[in-house]
Amino acid sequence: MSGTSHVKRRGRPPKQVDSYSDTKTALIRAGLVTMTEKGFSASGLDEILRSVGVPKGSFYHYFQSKEDFGSTLIETYGKAFSSNLDKYLLDESHLPLERFSYLIESFRKYMIEHDFQRGCLIGNLGQEMGALPSVFRQQLIDVFEEWQKKTSLCFKEAQQRGDISTNLDCAELARFFWVGWEGAILRAKLERNATALDNFTDHFLKFLNK
């Protein structure tokens, strides 16, 4: 059950040359897993700590509080996801809308791979916002903003090629996509199948070449 087997002794441990056993990274990794599944409020520190075999004291060495930890997770997740968007949406070896389709397909695979238990951290925390530290709000908004900007650029390219109707505003379209897609993730997690993802994708793509 417990992740990487740490055999812990008291005191400062020998300097780790191998980077993978970095405690902080392990904590972030475990936090991402737990919180993409259960959100912020329902994720207990104990549970996360147990999963990596790290005591509370270590946690509070690396993070000031659970709130600070959450902020870091948003930051980390947002950036990782952003690179992922680049990987797909800037891939010049495919047409813009093809890149977009491949991206969606990768999301779909991700959901299936994790049995529809893990969703989107940003969506989860957004939903919970009513019970969350208020500093999260702007962070979450910013992340969405960035994802949308990247998506919008891809749409713009497609539009210039004539693959998207010119009376659609690409920025608005990207927003429409991300708003709806988060809804689709929510539903897919609830129903534990890909129906909602596919339904949304179909309709959205149909809308593009309208």
Added chain:
Amino acid sequence: MSGTSHVKRRGRPPKQVDSYSDTKTALIRAGLVTMTEKGFSASGLDEILRSVGVPKGSFYHYFQSKEDFGSTLIETYGKAFSSNLDKYLLDESHLPLERFSYLIESFRKYMIEHDFQRGCLIGNLGQEMGALPSVFRQQLIDVFEEWQKKTSLCFKEAQQRGDISTNLDCAELARFFWVGWEGAILRAKLERNATALDNFTDHFLKFLNK
């Protein structure tokens, strides 16, 4: 802060002729408010009880557990919302798509009225499902199913009048709407404004008469 002012005395209270001061109803009402804002996990019983001035003993007289309480809330919310759908979508004094637009407008008003703090109970709990009693899952799915069915019927009427393209499947369309709409609520709560609601509405309506 505390809701309906109950001045409680010990012992069995006089039979209430006026229904509004029913303790159970008050608990449900308060539970709905709290949980549409903060979801299930982040809502403490104590907080809910304090807000209506009811002690634990009473709560556990009416409900077996927090889980049982949650089930009741889903049930209540689902039904109330369902009647609301009927109110709008079966109103023969307007054309089908007009009814639908009025419905959306009423949602929008609701969100504004509560400063974008209250969302949809079903959406909230759906998102949290990873940390919730598993009996909730089917309940939530069923509620969505019902809402979609009612919405689908309205679309069907519109389609028969020629207001919706015949190569759209109304059931799928209703699903598309509810999936996306929940996403829009999530985002509107996060951003504390109606942009996401309006963006989604615009695109969806544009999609209909495609």
Added chain:
DNA sequence: TCAATTTCTAGACCAGTTGTCTAGTAAAAG
């Protein structure tokens, strides 16, 4: 080389949570 410092660990600690349980009060029933 050896005290001072840094870095990290161990787990005690306290507040808050859910859910139980007993005692109590008064209306209602017979």
Added chain:
DNA sequence: CTTTTACTAGACAACTGGTCTAGAAATTGA
């Protein structure tokens, strides 16, 4: 007017959550 019913009051136990202090070993630098 006694018994029963329906509900309230809130203490309490078991547990979980987040925070914090003390401690131990590696590292530093005179």
